[in-house]
Amino acid sequence: MVNLGINIGDLHFKNPVMTASGTFGYGPEFDDFIDVSRLGAIFIKGLTLEPREGNKYPRMAETPAGMLNAVGLQNKGIEYFESNIYPRIKDYNTHIVVNINGSYLDDYVTLAARLEKLEKIPAIELNISCPNVKMGGMAFGTNLVSAREVTKAVRAVYKKKLIVKLSPNVTNIVDFAEVVEEEGADSVSLINTLLGMSVDVAKMRPSLSTITGGLSGPAIKPVALRMVWQVAKAVKIPVIGMGGIMNTSDALEFILAGASAVQVGTASFIDPQASIRILEGIEKYMHHKGYNDIKEIIGYINK
Amino acid sequence: MSKRIEDFKVIENKRIITDFYVLEIEGVKRLPVIKPGQFVQVRVDGSPDTFLRRPISIHDVDYERNTLKLLIQVVGKGTETLAKSKKGETLNIIYPLGNSFGEPLINDRVILIGGGCGIAPLLYLGRHLNSLGFSPDILLGFRNKDRILEYEEYSAIGNVYITTEDGSVGEKGYVTNHSVLSDIKYTRVCCCGPEAMMKAVAGYSKRNNILCEVSLENLMACGVGACLCCIVDTVNGNLCSCTDGPVFNIKDLKW
Numbered sequence: 001m002v003n004l005g006i007n008i009g010d011l012h013f014k015n016p017v018m019t020a021s022g023t024f025g026y027g028p029e030f031d032d033f034i035d036v037s038r039l040g041a042i043f044i045k046g047l048t049l050e051p052r053e054g055n056k057y058p059r060m061a062e063t064p065a066g067m068l069n070a071v072g073l074q075n076k077g078i079e080y081f082e083s084n085i086y087p088r089i090k091d092y093n094t095h096i097v098v099n100i101n102g103s104y105l106d107d108y109v110t111l112a113a114r115l116e117k118l119e120k121i122p123a124i125e126l127n128i129s130c131p132n133v134k135m136g137g138m139a140f141g142t143n144l145v146s147a148r149e150v151t152k153a154v155r156a157v158y159k160k161k162l163i164v165k166l167s168p169n170v171t172n173i174v175d176f177a178e179v180v181e182e183e184g185a186d187s188v189s190l191i192n193t194l195l196g197m198s199v200d201v202a203k204m205r206p207s208l209s210t211i212t213g214g215l216s217g218p219a220i221k222p223v224a225l226r227m228v229w230q231v232a233k234a235v236k237i238p239v240i241g242m243g244g245i246m247n248t249s250d251a252l253e254f255i256l257a258g259a260s261a262v263q264v265g266t267a268s269f270i271d272p273q274a275s276i277r278i279l280e281g282i283e284k285y286m287h288h289k290g291y292n293d294i295k296e297i298i299g300y301i302n303k
Numbered sequence: 304m305s306k307r308i309e310d311f312k313v314i315e316n317k318r319i320i321t322d323f324y325v326l327e328i329e330g331v332k333r334l335p336v337i338k339p340g341q342f343v344q345v346r347v348d349g350s351p352d353t354f355l356r357r358p359i360s361i362h363d364v365d366y367e368r369n370t371l372k373l374l375i376q377v378v379g380k381g382t383e384t385l386a387k388s389k390k391g392e393t394l395n396i397i398y399p400l401g402n403s404f405g406e407p408l409i410n411d412r413v414i415l416i417g418g419g420c421g422i423a424p425l426l427y428l429g430r431h432l433n434s435l436g437f438s439p440d441i442l443l444g445f446r447n448k449d450r451i452l453e454y455e456e457y458s459a460i461g462n463v464y465i466t467t468e469d470g471s472v473g474e475k476g477y478v479t480n481h482s483v484l485s486d487i488k489y490t491r492v493c494c495c496g497p498e499a500m501m502k503a504v505a506g507y508s509k510r511n512n513i514l515c516e517v518s519l520e521n522l523m524a525c526g527v528g529a530c531l532c533c534i535v536d537t538v539n540g541n542l543c544s545c546t547d548g549p550v551f552n553i554k555d556l557k558w
Contacts, residue, residue: 025529032306045531053541060522060532062355067524071531074541217354269525270346270356272308272397 002286003293004279006040006260008187008238011122011161013095013261015040016294017251017279020242020265021099021125021165022046022071023216024275027089033272037093038279040261043125043189044089046099049107051077055132061198061207066217066244067266068196070210072132073101078114090120097163099125103135105150112158122160126151126185129167129192131214141167141192147176151183163240166190168220168227177231177239189240189263190231191224216266218244225253232258232299246274248281255282258299306397306527307335313392314370322377323420323452324386325362328394329370337364338403339428340518340550343373344526346395350384356397357381358523358545360423360495363430363456371398374452376420400526401549404428404493404516406435411491413437415461416478416504418444418496422452424518428493429460440464440489444478444500447471479503487511494518505553515553519544 004015021043027036036042054074061068075081081098089096098115102108108126115121128141128150140146151164164180166173168191177188193214198207224243232239241259245251246267254262267274282294291297311328318324344356363372377386388394404424407413413432415425422443432439441457442464448471457463464483465473474481478500484507494504495518508515521533521544528546535544537555542548 022531023525023529025527029525029527029529033308045529054531054534057534057536058522059534060524060530062353064352065354067355069524069530069532074531074534266524269530270354272525272527 002283002291004283004286006238006294006298008123008161008163008260011095013040015279015282016255016261017275017282018097018240018261018263019043019268019275020263021127023265023268026085027092027096030268030272034276039094039275041095041097042092043097043099043263045075046073046101046127046130047075047078047081047111048073048101049078049111051075051080056209058207058209059213061213063196063198063215063217064219066215066219068198068208068213068215069193070132070208070213072210073130073137078111082114082118086118086120090118095122096120097123097125099127099165101127101130101133101137103133105153107136108150109153109157112154116158116160123163123186124158124160125163125165125189126154127165127192129165131167131169131193131195131212132210138167138169138192141176142170144175144179148179148183151180151185155184161186163187163189165192166231167192168223168243169195173227174230174234177235181235181237185237187238187240188231188235189242191220191227191243194220194223216244218246218250220244221250225257228254228259229257229302233302245278248278248285251278251282252285255294255298256300258302260298305335306400308395308397310393310395311371313388313390313394315390316386316388319452320450324375324377326373326375326385326388326394327370328373328396329368334364334366334369334371335399337361337371337399337427339431340403340424341399341401342549343371343396343398344400344523345373345385347381347384348395350380353381353384355524356526357385358400358526360518361399361427362423363427374420374423397526401545402547404518404550405552407432407437407491411437412489413439413491413493414442414483414489415439416442416492416494416496418478418500419450421496421500421518421520422457424495425493426453426456426460429457433460440483442466442478442481442483444496477503479507487513489513492516502558505556505558508553516550517553517556518549519551520549
């Protein structure tokens with residue numbers, strides 16, 4: 001029996017395969033295709049204090065080996081989440097991690113404090129890296145002072161596990177990982193999407209209503225992998241790696257480079273069973289290579 | 304109704320006019336009940352430049368043969384690759400997705416209005432209406448006589464009226480110019496086609512107080528309501544065209 005379990009602090013995850021926020025809805029969207037409870041965790045759609053309509057259509061453009069999105073955190077707000085969504089998903093037999101967002105520092109603090117009270121939510125992912133909102137989002141995650149402040153403020157009110165999702169749209173992502181670690185983050189997840197754009201040549205206008213958007217998919221994998229490798233070497237807290245993971249081999253690259261866990265994102269759009277296939281694939285790889293514990297191969301290339 | 308992800312076998316790929324193809328694909332497992340207006344998400348294999356699945360309307364369903372028909376217009380690299388599918392090849396699809404056209408009331412007088420590739424869902428809708436005892440009229444708009452699609456197939460489900468932009472067949476102009484619409488005899492319109500056409504049909508329906516449903520063709524990534532990319536601006540806020548649609552009553556749209 002292969003042990004795929006990993007920990008973030010004292011929080012145990014049964015395996016390292018998770019879903020990336022914004023690519024998996026709240027979970028039930030995928031119930032017809034997989035047993036969601038088999039996953040290590042599900043990171044659900046970004047949540048804000050107030051309901052948000054997100055950006056105007058078009059919000060998506062396909063690109064070579066990837067896609068741009070500019071959804072802009074469309075969601076129904078914390079109140080709706082607490083009363084309508086949480087009751088539907090709390091009984092999944094896996095950890096549910098809520099990705100939180102705000103325009104102001106206080107928004108993050110209020111959200112964290114309210115989520116702390118939900119028994120079946122053992123962790124939050126602090127999204128300081130959304131590139132598709134006018135206020136907040138990436139603005140917090142591309143400035144070391146505000147990244148520090150927001151992490152510190154949320155840490156002060158949130159006692160469960162705090163994961164900070166980092167933006168790749170910075171000069172040196174390691175600086176950000178170190179700052180949030182210093183402020184008490186239990187883990188960092190990276191990378192969020194890379195800022196990009198596309199022009200519709202036939203219509204002679206930008207492909208997205210917002211002009212720029214977040215690039216995801218295999219196109220960004222080498223960049224994501226490099227960043228995960230750099231961060232994993234620099235911090236002591238566990239790193240959750242993501243960015244263009246489509247299959248087992250992609251996921252293993254991140255794990256061998258130092259990620260304690262991985263998030264499957266855009267891949268779920270093309271193959272709604274991708275996350276489970278990757279989980280099964282990792283287990284097979286471990287058998288094949290003769291390892292009994294996933295921890296033996298985390299960061300293997302750095303040993 | 305649960306969604307499935309399955310490999311289908313290409314039974315036939317028939318080119319009907321220059322850039323239009325009808326693919327008939329056979330399921331390995333017995334088909335579930337499919338509602339008119341639903342669609343599939345087709346994975347495009349062997350096309351390095353494309354990445355996402357392609358949402359394609361279900362054009363027809365044959366439960367006896369256990370097959371679906373997809374009407375494909377070549378508009379980009381994804382559909383170009385799909386159009387090259389050969390008999391015996393496999394297509395991986397997620398289906399059945401989306402809502403459906405509503406069931407008419409017993410006294411409803413129904414007209415199906417379509418244009419270009421947008422006629423696709425209307426064939427199965429028409430057959431479904433036939434099975435419920437309705438004989439809908441069908442109004443189809445095309446650019447010219449060389450662009451007319453599947454006239455015989457549509458004729459089998461009801462009276463077909465045609466408009467062409469150059470007048471080479473049927474009445475000259477757009478569908479909303481057709482004389483069949485000048486008497487207000489219909490109580491229900493089911494429409495799919497280019498957005499400008501659907502908006503004109505919606506305007507006609509609204510002015511004459513006719514119930515009108517349109518099937519939208521938004522850009523889509525996941526098809527299952529997870530990515531929130533295919534949103535439609537409605538009176539109830541942004542809704543996903545993949546799960547809340549693709550069929551919308553025009554009274555819910557901000558047209």
